[in-house]
Amino acid sequence: MLNDLFSEYGLLAVALAVLLEQLGAPVPSTPVLLLAGVESAMRDGFALQSFAVATLAALAANGVWFWAGQRLGRRVLATLCRISISPDSCVRQNEASFARRGVLTLVIAKFVPGLSILAPPLAGALGMPASRFIAWNLLGSALWAGVAIGVGRLFHEQIDDLLHALSHLGGVALALAGVALGLYLAWRLWRRARVRRELERFERLGPAEALALAQQRSDIVFVDVRACSPTMPLQNRIPGARHLDMGALGDAALAGWPPAAVFITYCACPGDASAVRAAIWLKQRGHQAQVLRGGIDAWTQAGLALEPG
Structure with a gap:
């Protein structure tokens, strides 16, 4: 047929x-x-x-x-x-x-x-x-x-x-295929909901809060976790921000970084997902880390200063 x-x-x-x-x-x-x-x-x-x-x-x-x-x-x-x-x-x-x-x-x-x-x-x-x-x-x-x-x-x-x-x-094959597809989608949706809950629980700072904290303390370091390369450079960033390559995380990634700094990570992604991942990774290595709510987009929309990437 x-x-x-x-x-x-x-x-x-x-x-x-x-x-x-x-x-x-x-x-x-x-x-x-x-x-x-x-x-x-x-x-x-x-x-x-x-x-x-x-x-x-x-x-x-x-x-x-x-x-x-x-x-x-x-x-x-x-x-x-x-x-x-x-x-x-x-x-x-x-x-x-x-x-x-x-x-x-x-x-x-x-x-x-x-x-x-x-x-x-x-x-x-x-x-x-x-x-x-x-x-x-x-x-x-x-x-x-x-x-x-x-x-x-x-x-x-x-x-x-x-x-x-x-x-x-006949219909048995269609039913089995439907059950398999339903189970797969259910698992992916459950994983999505679990990940979203984890992301929402992480502490965040609004752009104004982050800027005020950086002006009050000298140990604040912004961390840009957006992907970039010589052929895909970042157009702008928060002044003084350091870049962290999420594809090459390891002890060498933090070489030369101030060990006692308070890191504020940011990205340009839904739910600040990459920034949260980076902050979790930094905390696992004994650093203090928070996330900029809304990332570089929220910072830009707030009219705060940027510098070339």
């Missing part, structure tokens, strides 16, 4: 599945691409057709997010991460990937859960030229679609046997 439907509407299914997934809908497109690979073993030219449709659909959806990133900047990233199942490390991990790999992030994005939807708007927010984005994103989309369709074609006999077995199970 499924094979018959795919034979008739296969290209439409590929286009819709890829487009919806890349726009952010919880619709996995890889199984559809695998089915396209299976179908290509029985129809001449279908592999190339489905490859072209999948690549162009991905490029179109990613282009929408790239444009949104150009127009709205990091606000679109914060919005995406708030609706993400795992918002606690959403922006930080994607920024860190761009800091380490640059444009190669667009090539590997679709192979990394969570990175696929965030990479295009992040590229736009970071000011990547549209021509460069299109070239690298096209390469990544083509590689991803080609691998998925190729795997489907390579193992078309085994996948076809599995589909026939599932068709004999």
